[in-house]
Structure formats: structure tokens, C-alpha cells
Amino acid sequence: MSKIVTRIAPSPTGKFHIGGLRTALYNYFFARQNEGVFIVRSEDTDKERSKKEFEENMLEALAWLGLEHDAFYRQSDRTDIYIEHINKLILSGHAYEAEESSGDEGGKVIRFKNPNIDVTFHDLILGDITFNTEELGDFVIARNMNSPLYHLTVVIDDGLSEVSHVIRGQDHISNTARQILILEALGFTRPLYAHIPLILSEGGGKMSKRDPSVYPVTEYREMGILPDALINFMAMIGWNPGDEREIFTKEELVQAFSLDKVQKKGSVYNIQKLFWINKEHLKKLSDGELDIYFKKFLPQEISEELYLKIRTLLVERVSYGKEIVDMYQAGEFSYYIENPKITDLSKIIWKQSTLEDAKKHLSHVLELCNKAEDSDFETEESVKNLVWDYAEEVGKGDVLWPLRYTLTGQDKSPNPFFVASVIGKEKTIQRIQSVLESL
RNA sequence: GGCCCUAUCGUCUAACGGUUAGGACAUCAGGUUUUCAUCCUGGAAAUCGGAGUUCGAUUCUCCGUAGGGUCACCA
Numbered sequence: 001m002s003k004i005v006t007r008i009a010p011s012p013t014g015k016f017h018i019g020g021l022r023t024a025l026y027n028y029f030f031a032r033q034n035e036g037v038f039i040v041r042s043e044d045t046d047k048e049r050s051k052k053e054f055e056e057n058m059l060e061a062l063a064w065l066g067l068e069h070d071a072f073y074r075q076s077d078r079t080d081i082y083i084e085h086i087n088k089l090i091l092s093g094h095a096y097e098a099e100e101s102s103g104d105e106g107g108k109v110i111r112f113k114n115p116n117i118d119v120t121f122h123d124l125i126l127g128d129i130t131f132n133t134e135e136l137g138d139f140v141i142a143r144n145m146n147s148p149l150y151h152l153t154v155v156i157d158d159g160l161s162e163v164s165h166v167i168r169g170q171d172h173i174s175n176t177a178r179q180i181l182i183l184e185a186l187g188f189t190r191p192l193y194a195h196i197p198l199i200l201s202e203g204g205g206k207m208s209k210r211d212p213s214v215y216p217v218t219e220y221r222e223m224g225i226l227p228d229a230l231i232n233f234m235a236m237i238g239w240n241p242g243d244e245r246e247i248f249t250k251e252e253l254v255q256a257f258s259l260d261k262v263q264k265k266g267s268v269y270n271i272q273k274l275f276w277i278n279k280e281h282l283k284k285l286s287d288g289e290l291d292i293y294f295k296k297f298l299p300q301e302i303s304e305e306l307y308l309k310i311r312t313l314l315v316e317r318v319s320y321g322k323e324i325v326d327m328y329q330a331g332e333f334s335y336y337i338e339n340p341k342i343t344d345l346s347k348i349i350w351k352q353s354t355l356e357d358a359k360k361h362l363s364h365v366l367e368l369c370n371k372a373e374d375s376d377f378e379t380e381e382s383v384k385n386l387v388w389d390y391a392e393e394v395g396k397g398d399v400l401w402p403l404r405y406t407l408t409g410q411d412k413s414p415n416p417f418f419v420a421s422v423i424g425k426e427k428t429i430q431r432i433q434s435v436l437e438s439l
Numbered sequence: 440g441g442c443c444c445u446a447u448c449g450u451c452u453a454a455c456g457g458u459u460a461g462g463a464c465a466u467c468a469g470g471u472u473u474u475c476a477u478c479c480u481g482g483a484a485a486u487c488g489g490a491g492u493u494c495g496a497u498u499c500u501c502c503g504u505a506g507g508g509u510c511a512c513c514a
Contacts, residue, residue: 011514046513100512109512126444135442135510143512150514174443174509197445197507204506236463240452244462263452266507270450273464316477350473388472397473404474412475 004036005164009154011043012054015216016061018269019169019199019207022234026196027167028067029235029257039161042074045153061217065227066250071161075153082148085156085186086110086141094185095141110142112182119177124194125262131177139178155179159188167194170266171206194259197238198266224297224321229278238263247280275319282315290315297321299328306336309422313414331410336422339431340409345438347411350401358402359439364390365403366432369425377425383417406435
């Protein structure tokens with residue numbers, strides 16, 4: 001089998017988004033799996049819309065995800081090559097200069113001499129597809145000698161780079177026929193085509209850059225989505241491994257990927273599943289990796305010491321890093337940092353019990369705490385041992401609910417053993433006393 | 440509108456023509472040492488419609504219908 005060469009060819013006219021990423025992924029997987037070459041090409045022939053910052057954004061996104069490429073070039077650096085090929089086409093009678101009618105200044109454009117034939121190509125995903133190229137007419141392939149257009153540059157670059165597989169979005173499917181026409185005129189070998197289904201936005205249509213649910217790839221990084229999680233998620237849209245595995249690393253995907261398991265139909269991407277996948281990947285991180293990850297999202301108010309105590313809790317509760325910030329702003333961690341303000345004492349009452357019951361149980365727990373050692377507050381488990389027998393005896397909810405509410409002042413929180421172990425003996429006693437005094 | 444492509448739970452998907460149509464996310468119910476979360480168990484939830492072919496169609500064919508893509512001196 002000859003060398004596998006794939007490429008992605010984004011135009012830097014906007015931030016690199018997830019549609020482009022999915023295409024990149026399939027090209028990357030396929031190249032790596034076959035020990036081939038993966039090329040990144042910046043299609044910046046549209047000088048008006050192309051911006052350096054977008055090219056950088058794409059490269060940054062690919063680097064973040066660990067999708068290393070074997071070659072990079074941009075079309076604006078290759079004008080000489082294109083001129084050479086335009087001349088070749090004109091000389092061979094496949095293209096000609098034409099006075100322009102629709103233009104502003106009536107300049108000359110280069111048109112391709114359309115042979116008006118049926119073009120059939122085999123798509124690795126869709127099967128055989130035939131187009132009648134007649135309606136294309138003699139289409140324009142360059143604004144002038146120095147300004148080639150997309151269809152021309154694609155063919156020349158793919159040809160010169162010896163791209164073996166053109167894996168791209170289905171929005172390019174109707175472009176294929178005219179590109180084949182140019183390609184044959186230039187004498188390049190026809191690559192194999194694989195048009196992958198589009199990713200649809202929630203509404204059902206093609207994702208547009210204005211869609212609020214579609215973020216640039218770099219934005220997922222800011223949210224705290226892990227590179228492998230995003231890769232995992234995007235890979236699974238429109239492709240499946242053929243078994244029921246769901247969680248993959250990038251390397252596993254390189255092994256598992258196969259073009260014939262790629263779906264034919266477009267699919268809607270649903271961000272909930274991304275969060276779930278991210279959480280699954282988070283669970284696989286070591287403590288050291290977790291520290292680096294969480295550190296980026298921790299509010300200053302959460303000290304190093306506190307962080308270490310609640311690390312396991314974060315893994316349990318957080319799907320993606322940015323959530324920590326949201327949780328913090330909603331007051332989720334406040335009770336670890338400062339004493340809660342108990343404004344509504346009636347909330348301390350558990351179900352059918354009374355305020356008197358709560359008072360009695362809290363007093364008893366206070367007693368237990370007073371008798372306890374500092375070491376009894378070291379872990380969730382040790383605090384539990386301290387009060388568990390009593391709670392079992394008189395009713396768990398009757399003891400635990402008032403205790404939890406006393407320690408946190410919130411309707412929802414982790415269990416009181418955990419909270420007590422985080423804040424320690426002194427503060428636990430303090431909070432119980434404070435509530436008892438106001439009862 | 441022309442051309443091209445597609446069609447299984449809400450979403451992502453599985454099912455060499457023969458399965459009680461499977462899994463995951465989401466959702467609902469119950470449980471796991473009080474609430475929330477985690478975890479476990481269970482439930483509800485789909486083959487777009489109509490003709491064929493066949494002993495038998497989710498699966499093959501055709502026709503509808505619906506959705507998407509594309510029709511630039513953008514890529």
C-alpha cells in the first residue's frame with residue numbers, strides 16, 4: 001500500500017470550531033493509524049477575510065489537543081506555484097483568460113474550460129456519486145494570475161503533497177466534481193474521497209459560527225474540558241467503535257478508528273454528553289494531574305490546605321473546571337471558609353421532630369465533640385464514628401440533619417461528617433455552640 | 440427551485456434478511472448510612488409513510504414525505 005497522506009485545510013476566517021475539529025480528528029486518526037502523514041494547510045487565499053490571529057487560534061487548538069502535524073504551509077506563500085500551474089492550464093488549452101462582465105473594473109479572470117462531462121467518484125463513506133458538470137459552466141479558477149481561487153489551490157496542493165485521502169465535510173461533496181475536472185487537466189492522481197457527515201446544531205441545521213451553542217475549540221479549554229475528553233466526544237459523533245465502549249484516550253482512538261464505521265447522516269451534538277465524558281476522563285486523572293487541573297479554576301479564597309481536603313469531593317461533583325467557579329459563586333464552598341449565617345432556625349428541624357429535639361441532639365453531639373480528640377476530626381470516617389452510634393440510637397435524620405444544617409446553613413451540602421472533618425474540631429464545636437445559644 | 444446526500448428512542452448510536460430492536464447521555468421511579476452529589480437497580484422511550492422482492496424485512500428495490508448540503512471573482 002502506498003503512503004497514506006491526509007490533510008486538513010481550514011481557512012482562517014474565524015476561530016477554529018468543533019466542525020473543523022471533527023474533520024481534523026478523522027484525518028489525524030487515519031494518518032496515525034496507518035503511519036502516514038498529517039498535513040495542516042492554511043487556506044488563506046481570500047485576503048479580505050483571512051486573519052493571522054485565526055490561523056494562530058487553529059494551531060493553538062491543535063497543539064492543545066495534542067494533534068501534532070507533520071507539515072504546515074499556507075497558500076498565500078505559494079503564489080508562484082499557482083501561477084506556474086495556471087500557465088500550464090492555459091498552455092494546454094484547459095483554461096483561458098476572459099474579460100469579465102460582472103466585475104467592477106472589467107478586469108480579466110481565468111476560467112476553466114469545462115469539458116461538460118459526467119463525473120463519477122467513489123466516496124469511501126457514501127459510495128458512488130455522479131455529478132453532471134455541465135451546469136457549472138466555465139467556472140472561474142483565479143481572479144487574475146496572482147490571485148488563484150479555492151478550487152484551483154486545493155487541487156494543486158493536494159496533488160503536490162500527494163494527499164492520498166481527502167477526508168472532509170459533506171458540504172464539500174458538490175465541489176468534488178469540479179475539483180476532479182481540474183485535477184485531471186493537471187494530470188494529478190485522483191485521491192480517495194471520504195465525505196464525513198456534518199455536525200448539526202440543536203436546531204438541526206449546519207452549525208454556523210453565530211450559533212450560541214457552538215464554541216470555538218479554545219473555549220472548551222477555558223471551560224475546563226480535557227483535551228482527550230473533547231477528542232473522545234467529537235470522535236463519537238458520527239462514528240462508533242463497533243462495540244459498546246464509550247470512553248477512549250486519543251491513542252485508543254487512533255487504534256480503534258475506521259472510516260467504514262463513519263455514519264452517513266449528520267448529527268446533532270449534545271453538550272450534556274460532553275460533560276459526562278469529561279467527568280469520566282477526570283476520574284482517571286492522578287492526584288497530581290488533578291491538582292494541576294483544578295488549580296486553574298480555584299477561587300483565591302480556597303486555600304491550598306482546603307483544596308487538598310475537598311479534592312475528592314470536587315472529583316465527585318464537578319464535570320468540568322468552570323463549574324467550580326459557578327459553584328463557588330453560588331455559595332457552595334462558603335461553609336468551609338467562614339461560619340454560616342443561620343438566618344432561618346426553623347430549617348434546623350427534621351421532618352416530624354421538634355425544635356426541642358434538635359436542641360437535645362445538638363447538645364449531645366456537642367458533648368461528644370468536646371470529649372473527642374483532635375484526631376477524631378481528621379477524616380470523614382473518624383467523625384462518623386464519633387456520632388454514628390448516637391444517631392443510630394435516636395434516629396439518623398433527627399441528629400444528622402440538624403447537625404448538617406448547623407455546620408453549613410444550607411439546604412444542600414455534603415454530609416456533616418465530611419464538613420466537620422474539613423473545618424476541624426474547634427470550628428465544629430463553635431458552630432454548634434453558636435446555634436444552641438440562639439435556640 | 441436544480442443537483443447531491445440522508446432517514447432506528449428527545450440526543451449519540453448497535454443490530455452478515457430471522458433479536459423480547461441492544462447500549463450510552465438526558466429523563467422518571469426506587470435503593471445505597473439525613474439533604475445535595477456519587478453509586479446501584481428498575482421504568483418509560485425508536486425502526487418516517489406506502490408499495491413491492493422474500494417463507495420472513497430496521498436491513499434489499501421503487502415511489503412519496505421530511506431533513507440537510509450545494510448552486511460566488513468565499514473557502
